[in-house]
Amino acid sequence: MDRDVSKPRVVVGVDGSPFSYAALHWAVRYARFVGGVVEAVAVWELPGLYGWSAPAVDTDVDEDETRRRMEQELTDVLGAEGAGSVRTHVVHGNPADVLLRAAEGAEALVVGSRGRGGFARALLGSVSRHVSQHASCPVVIVRSEQQ
Template identity: 85%
Template sequence: MDKDVSEPRVVVGVDGSASSYAALRWAVRYAGLLGGVVDAVTVWELPGLYGWSAPAVDMDVDEDEARQRMRQELTDVLGADAAGAVRTHVVHGNAADVLLRAGEGAEVLVVGSRGKGGFARALLGSVSQHVSQHASCPVVIVRSEAT
């Protein structure tokens, strides 16, 4: 991610959940008010392998296809014009760690209140809770419109 841009950066985590789509829409509106840019970050990791040192693991993930899916997802949520102005990043790693690094130097880090996993009744997901406690920039947590 280009963190040396002159415009203010708004970083948003997108994971396909309703609250991440609400966060994406919020981030685009806020960046418009600031005259800034939006960095939409999608993180992927292979569950159970984080920190595991296997000598050979088949990590057959097509990152180009993931980027194309993300671009289509942004178009579906924002419309073609707004989606075209969003910079996309598909990153391998732990979601909380990747978002914290992406948020360094940003005006704000925006996340949905909860992702696709976890407990349906939880007020905050583990990633949104972690970044809210450890980010070096302000954090905005957005609930989905459906809740």
């Protein structure tokens, strides 16, 4: 991740869910308020990669295509100008661990209250819960209007 310290960094986790889009909007508004930059982080993890089932997993993930899809989603959510001001990172790994590393030295880490998975009635998802307990910077957990 880029560690340009000339401006405050606001790191936001983006996974394509309405909750992450709400977090992205919040991060952009907050970054404007503090004169900072937004770093949107999309994390991909192959199910079963860690552990005994690893040989059975298809590891043919097109990272360039994933990056293009993320940039298109940002444009759809923020518009072309808004998306152009956001730094994007597509990283392989465990989502909570990647977000915690990305947020080191950041002004704030912003995540949606839930992501793509989990139980519909859960107040917090596993990633938002984990980062709220372990981040070295303030964490903002944003709920979506689309509950």
